[in-house]
Amino acid sequence: METERGPSTGGRKPILLTFNAELGFIVAIDLESTHVRVGIVDLNSRILTSESSKDIDVSLGPSAVLEKIKAIVYKLMEQLGVTSHQIKGIGMGVPGPVRYSAGITTSLAIMPGWENYEVNQFWSRHFDCPCFVDNNVHTMALAEQAVNADSEHANIIYVKIGNGIGASIICNGRLYRGSTEYAGGIGHINIGHDKLCYCGNRGCLEADAGGRAIAARAEHLAQSGQSEFLRRLLEEKNKLTLADVRKAVVESDPVAVELMRECGNVIGDVLAGLVNFFNPSLVYIGGAVSGVGDVLLASIRQSIYQHSLPLATRSLAIQHLSLGESAGLIGAGMLAAEEIIYGHDVIKRIASVQNIAGER
Numbered sequence: 001m002e003t004e005r006g007p008s009t010g011g012r013k014p015i016l017l018t019f020n021a022e023l024g025f026i027v028a029i030d031l032e033s034t035h036v037r038v039g040i041v042d043l044n045s046r047i048l049t050s051e052s053s054k055d056i057d058v059s060l061g062p063s064a065v066l067e068k069i070k071a072i073v074y075k076l077m078e079q080l081g082v083t084s085h086q087i088k089g090i091g092m093g094v095p096g097p098v099r100y101s102a103g104i105t106t107s108l109a110i111m112p113g114w115e116n117y118e119v120n121q122f123w124s125r126h127f128d129c130p131c132f133v134d135n136n137v138h139t140m141a142l143a144e145q146a147v148n149a150d151s152e153h154a155n156i157i158y159v160k161i162g163n164g165i166g167a168s169i170i171c172n173g174r175l176y177r178g179s180t181e182y183a184g185g186i187g188h189i190n191i192g193h194d195k196l197c198y199c200g201n202r203g204c205l206e207a208d209a210g211g212r213a214i215a216a217r218a219e220h221l222a223q224s225g226q227s228e229f230l231r232r233l234l235e236e237k238n239k240l241t242l243a244d245v246r247k248a249v250v251e252s253d254p255v256a257v258e259l260m261r262e263c264g265n266v267i268g269d270v271l272a273g274l275v276n277f278f279n280p281s282l283v284y285i286g287g288a289v290s291g292v293g294d295v296l297l298a299s300i301r302q303s304i305y306q307h308s309l310p311l312a313t314r315s316l317a318i319q320h321l322s323l324g325e326s327a328g329l330i331g332a333g334m335l336a337a338e339e340i341i342y343g344h345d346v347i348k349r350i351a352s353v354q355n356i357a358g359e360r
Helices: 062-080 119-124 136-147 211-223 228-237 242-250 254-278 294-307 324-343 346-359
Strands: 002-005 015-017 025-031 036-041 047-053 087-094 131-135 156-161 165-171 174-176 282-286 317-320
Touching: 025 047, 025 062, 025 136, 025 324, 036 062, 036 324, 047 062, 047 324, 062 119, 087 119, 087 136, 087 324, 119 131, 131 136, 131 324, 136 156, 136 165, 136 174, 136 282, 136 324, 156 254, 165 254, 211 228, 211 242, 211 254, 228 242, 228 254, 242 254, 254 294, 282 294, 294 317
Parallel strands: 025 087, 087 131, 156 282, 282 317
Antiparallel strands: 002 015, 025 036, 036 047, 156 165, 165 174
């Protein structure tokens, strides 16, 4: 849209144009295995209103989960005074593999009933706009990449450590999805233990260092009397969660701190191999488990630097995501906004106008 006149360079003052981020709204959804965050954002993916819900369990199947999310969407629209025809797109991140080109979730044991489910078709029954679905580690990466658009880093690994562990690979500034759109599944790299993973294999990284595994290990430490702090929490609640482990770390419980150090070390060992192979200049660490604080990040750094070749780590930075918990929601909004813009060939039309102006 037109904004104001710019400085003259010899002729008439030019009329400046800016992107009209208020032309419509986007529904942004960041779904995890046990909770969801839903927001209404503008076309710049600025969050206008949002709501989180822990009344979610992806194992109940797509219909039940999406109906609950739809109810939250309508509630937020009513709060904001937004009508359905003002919604220009829906962006959704899910905690598992996605055939992005088809908008279809694929096989994942923790999401029974979701395989080959057309999430975009569900939303098309309620909104007259396109829907775009992706693995939420990719939406997280998209948000961080946009916020740091002027960064010198073009080769990046984004790591999300939640109940599952996944990665998003940015190669030469572009997201790399792989031949079957499954690149980044680092949670199922074998690290040599004998624990059974939900995928059916033994030895997977996330079966030892994912959020569920950490909570289970904490319960064992409590039951065996190794941690008095965790034992008291277990007696109060009958079950420990990742939030309880975070609380124990904040209270400097030495057993909980050592547990997170061990997890950081094994995650760092896996990432060291990726650093040797891919040679990124930046590794971002995010997700619910990363919320325990610097003890995990420090252990990851130590293992990466210890087990990677010096040439691969000479200019390597390893840091927390700058957007924190908002990354998935902002990225889901950006996913839809970018697809809408490119889908309508806005960029081509702008280039065409510039060419015409240059000829004149």
